[in-house]
Amino acid sequence: MRTLLALxxxxxxxxxxxxxxxxxxDAENSAVAFFYDFGEEEIRGNFTLxxxxxxxxxxxVQNSSVSVRLRVAGGHAGFPFATEAMLGPRVLDAANHPExxxxxxxxxxxxxxxxxxxxxxxxxxxxxxxxDARLFRQQGAPVGGFDELVVELTGSVDRTxxxxxxxxxxxxxxxxxxxxxxxxxx
Amino acid sequence: MPLxxxxxxxxxxSRLIHWxxxxxxxxxxxxxxxxxxxxxxxxxxxxxxxxxxxxxxxxMLVLLRIIWHRLSPPPAPLSGVxxxxxxxxxxxxxxxxxxxxxxxxxxxxxxxxxxxxxxFFGLRLPQVVPPSAALDTAGFAAHSLLTKLLMAVxxxxxxxxxxxGFVSRDSSLxxxxxxV
Ligand code: HEM
Numbered sequence: 241m242r243t244l245l246a247l248x249x250x251x252x253x254x255x256x257x258x259x260x261x262x263x264x265x266d267a268e269n270s271a272v273a274f275f276y277d278f279g280e281e282e283i284r285g286n287f288t289l290x291x292x293x294x295x296x297x298x299x300x301v302q303n304s305s306v307s308v309r310l311r312v313a314g315g316h317a318g319f320p321f322a323t324e325a326m327l328g329p330r331v332l333d334a335a336n337h338p339e340x341x342x343x344x345x346x347x348x349x350x351x352x353x354x355x356x357x358x359x360x361x362x363x364x365x366x367x368x369x370x371x372d373a374r375l376f377r378q379q380g381a382p383v384g385g386f387d388e389l390v391v392e393l394t395g396s397v398d399r400t401x402x403x404x405x406x407x408x409x410x411x412x413x414x415x416x417x418x419x420x421x422x423x424x425x426x
Numbered sequence: 427m428p429l430x431x432x433x434x435x436x437x438x439x440s441r442l443i444h445w446x447x448x449x450x451x452x453x454x455x456x457x458x459x460x461x462x463x464x465x466x467x468x469x470x471x472x473x474x475x476x477x478x479x480x481x482x483x484x485x486m487l488v489l490l491r492i493i494w495h496r497l498s499p500p501p502a503p504l505s506g507v508x509x510x511x512x513x514x515x516x517x518x519x520x521x522x523x524x525x526x527x528x529x530x531x532x533x534x535x536x537x538x539x540x541x542x543x544x545x546f547f548g549l550r551l552p553q554v555v556p557p558s559a560a561l562d563t564a565g566f567a568a569h570s571l572l573t574k575l576l577m578a579v580x581x582x583x584x585x586x587x588x589x590x591g592f593v594s595r596d597s598s599l600x601x602x603x604x605x606v
Contacts, residue, residue: 279467321471321542328541329559406540410466 260303261386263423265292270421272310276317277412283318285326287311290339294391294423296375301354306373306391307343308421322411330406331399337363347373356393362402371395371417378422386425393419427605430498436601440500443491444602447526450484455577478537479547485530488523504596511586518583525576532572536565 272287290310297303312334317326327334344358345368353374360369376390396416399405405413430437436444457477464470503515537544538554539561545551555561591599600606 279465281468324542325540328557329562330540333557333559334541335557 260295260297260305262426263292263294263296263389264426265289265294266388266422266424267291268422271419273418273420275416275418276414278318278322278410283322283411285315285317285322287315287340289419289421290314292421292423294421296389298386301349302347304347304354305344306347306356306358308341308419310340312338312340325407325410328406331404333363333404342369360397360402362397362399363404365402367397367401369395369397371419388425389423391419391421391423393417393421431495431500434501434601436500436605437498438605439494440491440498441602441605443487443494447484447487447491450480450487451526451576451580454481454484455573455580458573475545475548478533478544481530481533482544482546482551484526485534488526488530492523501601504590504598506596507590507594514582515586518579518586521575521579522583525572525579529569529572529576532565532568534565536562536569539565 267289270289270292272289274285274287275282276285277283287310289308292306292308294307295305312332313327315323315326315332315334317323326332329335332340341361342358344356346357347354350372353372355370356373357368357370359366371393372395374392376392377385378388378390381388394417396414398413399415400408400413427438428435429439431440454477457473457480461473461477464473503512505512534544535555539556539558541557543550544554555565587599587602590596597606
């Protein structure tokens with residue numbers, strides 16, 4: 241009887257899981273870290289995630305989607321001089337382009353998680369980028385609990401592709417990204 | 427040592443400002459040129475703030491100098507040299523004043539336009555211009571060009587002064603050095 245009941249709940253649960261589930265961002269527990277070369281050193285900067293719409297289809301990952309928006313002016317580039325330089329017209333030009341966007345165009349499953357290709361818009365310039373995604377369940381979450389997840393996105397962009405090409409003699413072209421987003425099921 | 431200038435002599439304040447600015451400008455021209463060729467790194471970031479601070483100090487000095495010369499006009503140039511030399515000297519002095527204003531001003535505008543705050547010995551100054559790619563480019567292009575011009579005019583000025591002191595042998599050089 242017990243096994244039958246368990247089987248039943250499984251069967252009921254399956255269709256619910258098979259459809260994509262929508263998630264909203266828990267901005268407090270999310271962060272965008274980025275890394276760039278400054279002379280001999282690697283500097284860590286960060287942005288705060290403003291908004292994210294995520295829908296995950298656990299059975300057919302390709303049906304998932306991610307779109308993210310973040311506010312440029314909330315960014316820090318490691319130390320005050322660099323932050324001001326980054327927000328200034330030579331790099332992100334925060335005054336004229338207050339936001340950055342990412343929107344997925346295709347997602348495929350990989351060994352470690354998923355590979356997300358999408359359009360990244362910086363300074364009003366849109367270029368394709370590919371990020372590696374991994375999903376984690378919150379520590380202590382019940383088995384099969386998918387209500388609160390952590391998404392890790394990693395990848396790198398060449399800032400000169402977006403016209404954010406100022407201070408190249410100071411800071412490297414490649415910006416490595418590491419995004420941790422905590423998301424809650426709707 | 428009289429403070430004020432007279433019809434024929436420079437008082438100590440005018441002479442002091444003259445020499446402070448002479449040393450300051452030449453040092454800053456060298457400093458700025460070195461700054462441009464330096465390997466960017468954490469270790470020399472502070473030099474940019476130092477360059478801006480001393481540049482702004484020189485800007486204040488030239489304003490003080492102009493105000494002071496309204497209150498206490500400097501003596502007229504000595505005559506007795508060929509007219510072309512008199513004209514060249516007058517032209518050089520006017521250009522020097524224009525450059526002493528425009529050189530730091532262009533550096534300040536270019537710097538502020540990058541969005542990086544301009545500090546005067548640590549004190550954050552209000553933004554003279556908003557962040558702007560156009561003002562950034564124009565400001566530094568002007569700063570670069572005008573500093574080259576300043577180097578040339580200072581050279582002419584020094585050669586002219588030495589000529590007065592050691593060839594024409596009038597009191598032009600002496601009155602700005604020793605005041606008599
Ligand atoms: C009388 C005062 C000043 C003198 C004589 C001076 C001189 C110079 C010189 C010779 C250069 C190199 C230019 C080149 O070769 O392109 C330079 C660069 C520079 N100056 Fe000044 N400067 C003065 C004031 C200022 C002020 C007031 C500021 C800012 C508040 C400033 C900011 C800069 C900056 C940021 C650079 C580097 C530009 C770059 O790397 O592209 N300067 N300066």
